[in-house]
Amino acid sequence: MTDASTRPVTLRAGTRADIPALTAIYNHYVEHTVVTFDTTPFTPAEREAGWFVHYAPAGRHRLLVAETSGDVVGYATSSPHRPKAAYETSVETTIYLHPDATGRGIGRILYAELLDSLQTEDVHRALAGVALPNDASTALHERLGFTALGTFREVGRKFGRYVDVRWFERPIG
Numbered sequence: 759m760t761d762a763s764t765r766p767v768t769l770r771a772g773t774r775a776d777i778p779a780l781t782a783i784y785n786h787y788v789e790h791t792v793v794t795f796d797t798t799p800f801t802p803a804e805r806e807a808g809w810f811v812h813y814a815p816a817g818r819h820r821l822l823v824a825e826t827s828g829d830v831v832g833y834a835t836s837s838p839h840r841p842k843a844a845y846e847t848s849v850e851t852t853i854y855l856h857p858d859a860t861g862r863g864i865g866r867i868l869y870a871e872l873l874d875s876l877q878t879e880d881v882h883r884a885l886a887g888v889a890l891p892n893d894a895s896t897a898l899h900e901r902l903g904f905t906a907l908g909t910f911r912e913v914g915r916k917f918g919r920y921v922d923v924r925w926f927e928r929p930i931g
């Protein structure tokens with residue numbers, strides 16, 4: 759991938775055609791990091807059926823994609839926090855960039871747009887769980903108005919070790 763910092767970032771709703779690129783980005787973090795607690799990589803078909811189908815261009819649950827010069831370089835989502843009805847105004851947000859596209863301001867642009875887009879929806883709280891350590895994600899959440907609520911200690915186990923998750927919240931609307 760060429761240097762994304764010199765190219766403008768385009769944001770748009772994710773489409774079915776993005777699934778292979780988005781799956782490859784996610785699988786990198788599945789296979790090599792504790793950023794996600796999934797442990798087995800997905801095929802694009804599995805990702806379509808179990809993940810992509812839950813998103814719509816508008817509404818509380820969105821998939822926003824970042825591109826530079828036609829390359830998909832990352833995505834951000836808002837998803838249900840908990841299934842019970844009274845939680846419906848709360849969403850969980852997350853973001854994944856291609857590993858070659860990090861540290862260039864793309865995350866801030868993409869996540870800010872996702873959060874802004876929720877202002878017009880019936881969303882009251884955004885929540886995000888960050889597996890520790892993750893200095894970039896922690897800085898991004900704090901930069902975009904999230905407040906750390908606390909840390910769930912050793913709630914995940916991956917690569918033979920336990921992992922903490924710090925939860926963040928941000929008012930929406």
Ligand SMILES: CC(C)(COP(=O)(O)OP(=O)(O)OC[C@H]1O[C@@H](n2cnc3c(N)ncnc32)[C@H](O)[C@@H]1OP(=O)(O)O)[C@@H](O)C(=O)NCCC(=O)NCCS
Nearest residue numbers: 793853854855860861862863864865866893894895897898
């Ligand atoms: C986390 C992630 C989305 C951040 O996006 P990014 O484009 O790399 O970050 P940006 O360049 O937009 O920087 C956002 C802020 O984080 C800071 N930051 C970026 N990388 C950092 C790092 N490695 N350590 C500390 N701070 C960092 C920047 O200085 C900036 O803060 P500022 O605006 O106050 O100066 C991206 O690094 C990523 O996809 N990481 C892997 C997947 C992941 O961890 N996803 C989050 C799951 S909770």
